[in-house]
Amino acid sequence: MGLCRRQSYDLVIVGAGMVGASLACILDKSRKHSALSILLVESTAIDLDAPPAQPSFDARSTVLSHGTVDYLRELGLWEELKSNAEAIKKIHVSDQGKFGAVRMNNAELGVEALGYVIENRLLGEMFNKSLAAIDSLEICSGVSVSNLKPEPAGMTVTLQDGEQQCSVTTALVVMAEGGRSGLCEKLGIHRSRESYQQEAIIANVAFSLPHENVAYERFTPHGPLALLPLPDHDKQHRAALVWTRNTEEVSSTLALSDSEFLRQLNEEFGSRLGRFTRVGQRNSYPLSLVQAQEQVRPGLVLLGNVAHSLHPVAGQGFNLAFRDTAHLAAILLEAVAKGTALSDVSLLHRYRDETQSDQHMTAMFSHYMTRLFSSKNIAAVWIRKFGLFSIDLVMPVRKAFARRAMGMGEAKVVLGADA
Numbered sequence: 001m002g003l004c005r006r007q008s009y010d011l012v013i014v015g016a017g018m019v020g021a022s023l024a025c026i027l028d029k030s031r032k033h034s035a036l037s038i039l040l041v042e043s044t045a046i047d048l049d050a051p052p053a054q055p056s057f058d059a060r061s062t063v064l065s066h067g068t069v070d071y072l073r074e075l076g077l078w079e080e081l082k083s084n085a086e087a088i089k090k091i092h093v094s095d096q097g098k099f100g101a102v103r104m105n106n107a108e109l110g111v112e113a114l115g116y117v118i119e120n121r122l123l124g125e126m127f128n129k130s131l132a133a134i135d136s137l138e139i140c141s142g143v144s145v146s147n148l149k150p151e152p153a154g155m156t157v158t159l160q161d162g163e164q165q166c167s168v169t170t171a172l173v174v175m176a177e178g179g180r181s182g183l184c185e186k187l188g189i190h191r192s193r194e195s196y197q198q199e200a201i202i203a204n205v206a207f208s209l210p211h212e213n214v215a216y217e218r219f220t221p222h223g224p225l226a227l228l229p230l231p232d233h234d235k236q237h238r239a240a241l242v243w244t245r246n247t248e249e250v251s252s253t254l255a256l257s258d259s260e261f262l263r264q265l266n267e268e269f270g271s272r273l274g275r276f277t278r279v280g281q282r283n284s285y286p287l288s289l290v291q292a293q294e295q296v297r298p299g300l301v302l303l304g305n306v307a308h309s310l311h312p313v314a315g316q317g318f319n320l321a322f323r324d325t326a327h328l329a330a331i332l333l334e335a336v337a338k339g340t341a342l343s344d345v346s347l348l349h350r351y352r353d354e355t356q357s358d359q360h361m362t363a364m365f366s367h368y369m370t371r372l373f374s375s376k377n378i379a380a381v382w383i384r385k386f387g388l389f390s391i392d393l394v395m396p397v398r399k400a401f402a403r404r405a406m407g408m409g410e411a412k413v414v415l416g417a418d419a
């Protein structure tokens with residue numbers, strides 16, 4: 001069969017990473033889009049018999065906030081993930097060598113868990129299986145979108161597979177391609193980038209004491225270090241490590257022998273989890289705050305990392321994108337129910353206006369936490385010293401901090417509003 005099976009679709013989603021896959025699943029689970037024809041284009045090949053190959057679903061783990069889990073549950077997607085996810089029941093935030101720590105727990109906030117940690121490859125397996133089961137979705141994988149051309153009633157989308165090329169038209173393109181494909185540059189959409197001069201080293205680690213469902217966030221002179229509880233495996237206590245290092249220290253840290261890596265980790269983190277005993281595959285990710293200067297244009301929406309990419313310190317990037325995705329889906333479904341064309345730009349302006357404050361607050365929360373806790377400036381050191389101490393003592397401040405960390409800072413989107 002040729003590259004393009006049809007000439008025209010109501011919606012084209014570019015990218016089946018965490019965000020593009022979420023959009024397709026949310027639209028399907030709402031079961032109100034039977035009239036919508038959707039094409040999902042993913043440049044890596046999706047093979048259900050092999051581990052998920054999309055970059056979203058690599059060796060990382062993701063903290064799913066309380067809000068995200070609630071919504072996945074509502075969509076019927078949580079059951080499959082639940083048995084492989086570990087609940088976070090306490091969060092312990094501390095500053096290495098300083099007095100004061102913030103401790104939050106699920107009981108005082110009246111929730112069963114503050115969030116859950118899941119390995120990305122398991123998220124990928126769930127998403128790929130769910131996508132394959134959507135009858136009304138056409139998936140074109142192993143194929144890239146190489147160009148987008150604005151038209152009066154939407155966009156022309158060029159698909160490319162090696163030398164082979166074809167075009168389809170659509171009322172709306174949702175770009176969830178992560179921001180590395182060059183499509184933004186071709187469209188003249190500027191994305192501001194502020195480098196943190198840091199990279200996150202990730203790995204799964206094992207240690208001698210049970211984690212007791214505590215997520216640790218420790219700020220060190222090199223940058224934040226997070227240990228996120230994972231289910232035990234082969235009788236070993238495990239956590240996902242996100243160890244932020246200044247860029248110039250990254251290659252030497254990655255090159256350390258396992259025993260030296262674990263020794264340095266013990267030195268930075270201390271002995272709350274006993275002795276670190278094993279480390280798995282290590283990868284690193286350069287960290288920047290990236291924000292697209294335009295997220296909507298007629299016939300176009302940017303979603304996920306291409307729209308905003310945050311420091312992973314507070315585990316907010318996907319959770320924020322998931323709220324955006326749910327919001328966009330609700331607006332699109334409402335439009336379909338009312339017979340409004342998806343190319344109607346007022347829909348996209350409404351999406352932009354209604355998500356702006358959540359995006360801004362979440363990006364600033366992650367950004368200033370990183371800046372404050374990475375700074376050696378004497379004022380920042382004093383704010384940290386008394387800030388952590390007072391957040392821990394003052395219950396309403398602690399609750400507000402926890403609500404933002406749990407992704408409960410904004411009102412929840414009600415899906416499938418079709419009136």
Ligand SMILES: Cc1cc2nc3c(=O)[nH]c(=O)nc-3n(C[C@H](O)[C@H](O)[C@H](O)COP(=O)(O)OP(=O)(O)OC[C@H]3O[C@@H](n4cnc5c(N)ncnc54)[C@H](O)[C@@H]3O)c2cc1C
Nearest residue numbers: 015017018019043056063145178181304305315317318319
């Ligand atoms: C170390 C680290 C830890 C993190 N931890 C957390 C956390 O705990 N909680 C949290 O909420 N967030 C976390 N994040 C953020 C989260 O990983 C991102 O928000 C998420 O991966 C964004 O997904 P995406 O689908 O937008 O982009 P991507 O993952 O980049 O996916 C884009 C997809 O589009 C495809 N694609 C690209 N170009 C094209 C094209 N031209 N045509 C077709 N397909 C294309 C790609 O192959 C890919 O599959 C973390 C990030 C990092 C770096």
